[in-house]
Amino acid sequence: MASSSSNVVGVHYRVGKKVGEGSFGVIFEGTNLLNNQQVAIKFEPRKSDAPQLRDEYRTYKILVGCPGIPNVYYFGQEGLHNILVIDLLGPSLEDLFDHCGRRFTIKTVVMVAKQMEPRKSDAPQLRDEYRTYKILVGCPGIPNVYYFGQEGLHNILVIDLLGPSLEDLFDHCGRRFTIKTVVMVAKQMLSRVQTIHEKNLIYRDIKPDNFIIGRPGTKAANVIHVIDFGMAKQYRDPKTKQHIPYRERKSLSGTARYMSINTHLGREQSRRDDLEALGHVFMYFLRGGLPWQGLKAATNKQKYEKIGEKKQTTQIRDLCEGFPDELNKYLTYVRNLGFEDTPDYDYLRELFTQALKNTGEVEDGEYDWMKISKDSGKGWDGSKGHNNAYLHNPNARPGPSQMELHSGQRGGASAAHAQAQNLTVSRLNAAQPPPPSPIKQMNKGRPNAPGALGAQRSSGVGGLRDMATPAGSTQAQFQNSNRNLPQTAPQQSPAQPAQPSGRSPEPQPSGMQKFMKVLCCG
Incomplete structure (x- = not known):
């Protein structure tokens, strides 16, 4: 394969012994004759049905200098082969x-x-x-x-290493959850957000990717966990309980698909905004998508504005049409909360309890992703060992279900359950893809998540550092700090749309982010 009798390619790379091969071609050890550095040399037939080394070379050039990315030294065509020279690394x-x-x-x-x-x-x-x-x-x-x-x-x-996200499970279930599953998920998510709020924090990036179930085979298999607190912020002083002041013209923080209308309008976020974003997630699960998905715009800023306008002009009754009236009541309640109001979390959970009761279903802890395994033998079989009171009580003491995330397979598990433990959870039975759905087209660019990775964010995200009011501050509150959004679009007060900051609404995850998500969250 070498270009000369001296077995040298690319002017100064000597080809050594073969170290591997695949469908694309063969990999050899090599030596840079200028500095004796060891390299890896890939050979690929130029007449390959699907040549890939040129594309691989271009990708390496894009990622040059990034941690964990091999250096690329040469790409060329010699004789009947494409040749790529990169760092020689260890085993996979x-x-x-x-x-x-x-x-x-x-x-x-x-x-x-x-x-x-x-x-x-x-x-x-x-x-x-x-x-x-x-x-x-x-x-x-x-x-x-x-x-x-x-x-x-x-x-x-x-x-902790946890299981798949709710977005992964949503994909696995054909991008539609039943009312029963949404009710059980909603009550857990509400309790998690309540816990965060009671610790004087607001989350500010509610989305399905950031809510993760436990690992299969543990008692916490269907306990919903919250990860990725990079956007979290204190909304009140932990000692004095003084609330941060109401402000306008704030930069966007969060994911545009789910964020509240107030956030689009550039208003300082508080507890009400986390709860409104949750409501959008619940309707996303029930409908399979949201009316403001798939909007096109020339720039991200224009896309933010279009999404915000669509949210304002979509009536709650239209968004919730065909689903239990309790969803309408939920969104109406949270959108009418004042900036500093303390939400009635028990009332909101009771709405979902009533919604399930009206359907005749029972809250038995069996989620849609568990039922699939019964029907087809291929699904996400979570443990039922948790206690429902533990799932929904934000003040409950963490028991074995919380502390045994690292435990082994529970005794008596079925063969299907044991098999589920060995799956790469983010793949979720990739051989059994969910049914085709038009929503897929609207979600091509859904945000990365996940996992527990600290995903890339624009500058200006200060986490806990952007606490607006210092301890003991007597800074006056705005007189309109309890300003609320009316329910009909024509009544919306004109406000300057927020400038995009923090996360983009629908970022396309990079290959490295996808790879790290698999390592980090399964």
Whole structure:
């Protein structure tokens, strides 16, 4: 395959022994004759039905300098082959997995799943996220945090390894949840958000990707956990309980698909905005999509504005048409909350209890992703070992279901259950894709999530550092701090739309983000 009798390609790369091969071609060890550096040399037939080395080379050039990305030294065509020269690295995780008898310990998986971000990031957030986890330590549905530190060029955060996100499970169930599942999910999500609020924080990035169930085979398999607190912020002083002041012309913070109308209008977020975003998530699960998805615009700023306008002109009764009236009552209630109002979480949970009762269903802890496994033998079989009171009580003491996230397979599990443990959870039976849905087209660019990764954010996200009012401050509140949005679009007060900041509404995840999500959250 070499271009000369001396077995040299690319002018100064000597080809050595073969180290691997695949459907694309062959990989050889090589040596850079200028500095004796070892490299990997890939050969691919130029007449391949689907040549890929040129595209691979271009991708490496885009990612050049990023941590964990090999350096690329050469691409060219010599004789009958395309040739790519990159760093020579060690074995793959799959090779190491085989070497270890196809089983890694929890310790190894946790270390592999470390979240990493450059220490020179424009908006480093892992330290703030770590502090938030420490504030919430011991609360139901909050992952344990084990380590934060700086190693080399990176900040590193280690937390519990959990299962798939609600967005993953939504995909797995054909992008539609039943009323029963939405009710049970809603009550858990409400309790998690209530816990966060009672710790003087608002979450500010409600979306299905950030709500994760436990690992299969544990008692917490269907306990919904909250991850990714990079956008969290204190809304009141922990000691004095003084609320932050009402402000306008704020930058957007959160995910445009689910954020509240107030957020679109540039108004300071408070507890009401987390709850309105939850309501949008609930309708997303029931409808399979939201009316403001799939809007096109020339720029992100214009897209934000279009989404906000569509939310304002979509009547609650139209959004909730065909579903229990309790959904209408929920959104009406949360949109009428004042800026500093304390929500009645018990009332909101009771709405969902009543909605399920009216359908004749029973809250038995069996979710849609569990029923699929019964019907087809291929599904997400979660443990039923949790206590429903634990799931919905924000003040409950964490029991075994919270602390045994690292336990092994529960005794007596079925063969299907055991098989589920070995699945890569983010794939969720990739051989059995969900039925085609037009909503898929609207969701091509759905946000990354997940997982516990500190996803990239624009500058200006300060986490806990952007507490607006210092301890003991007597700064006057705006007189209109309890301003609310009316229910009909024509009555909306004109306000300057918020400038995009924080997260984009529908960012396309990079390949590295997808890879790290698989490592971190299954």
